[in-house]
Amino acid sequence: xxxxxxxxxxxxxxxxxxxxxxxxxxxxxxxxxxxxxxxxxxxxxxxxxxxxxxxxxxxxxxxxxxxxxxxxxxxxxxxxxxxxxxxxxxxxxxxxxxxxxxxxxxxxxxxxxxxxxxxxxxxxxxxxxxxxxxxxxxxxxxxxxx
Numbered sequence: 001x002x003x004x005x006x007x008x009x010x011x012x013x014x015x016x017x018x019x020x021x022x023x024x025x026x027x028x029x030x031x032x033x034x035x036x037x038x039x040x041x042x043x044x045x046x047x048x049x050x051x052x053x054x055x056x057x058x059x060x061x062x063x064x065x066x067x068x069x070x071x072x073x074x075x076x077x078x079x080x081x082x083x084x085x086x087x088x089x090x091x092x093x094x095x096x097x098x099x100x101x102x103x104x105x106x107x108x109x110x111x112x113x114x115x116x117x118x119x120x121x122x123x124x125x126x127x128x129x130x131x132x133x134x135x136x137x138x139x140x141x142x143x144x145x146x
Contacts, residue, residue: 005062007103011146012040018119020045020096025139026105028132034109035116035135039095041065041102046072046094049120054110056086061105064098070124078104092120108132 012022020042028035038061041047046068058065058078065078070092077098078084096102108116110132119128 005103007040007062007101010038010040011142013142018048021047025135025142028136028139030132030136033112033132034107035132035139037106037108037135039104039106041095041097041104043097043100043102046096049092049094049122049124051090051092051118051120052086052116053088053118054108054114054116055088056084057107057109058082058084058086059105059107061103063100063102065102065104066096066098068094068096070094088114092124108135 010024012024014022022040024038026036026038041063043063046066049070060078060080060082062080064080065082066074067076067078069075072094075093110116115129115131116135117130118126119130121127
């Protein structure tokens with residue numbers, strides 16, 4: 001009998017006060033500098049403007065992963081099963097789900113001294129940085145809560 005991915009079994013948590021997405025950290029390996037995180041992007045919504053400041057490998061587990069330009073125009077759509085390798089980039093963007101929620105595995109691989117994400121306001125000005133150490137602290141709290 002085939003098994004189906006059931007996103008309702010994942011212990012999703014919000015990312016601060018930022019709307020339209022949630023996450024769960026699967027693993028953080030400080031020695032190898034790899035963080036594996038599942039993100040759930042709400043259908044038909046766009047998340048906070050940001051930049052990926054480190055190498056990201058992504059795999060779309062469910063739904064359709066949409067990537068938007070800073071001005072809201074659709075840049076790219078990645079269907080279920082898509083695997084993408086994206087280098088660090090200074091180009092800001094937003095992400096979201098397509099017609100249904102999207103579940104995307106991000107495997108982040110920062111070099112020493114690199115941050116993972118730079119969170120931006122709507123004008124493109126930095127308001128927060130997310131580092132591997134940030135994710136490690138969240139991961140430890142996540143494990144304690146479980």
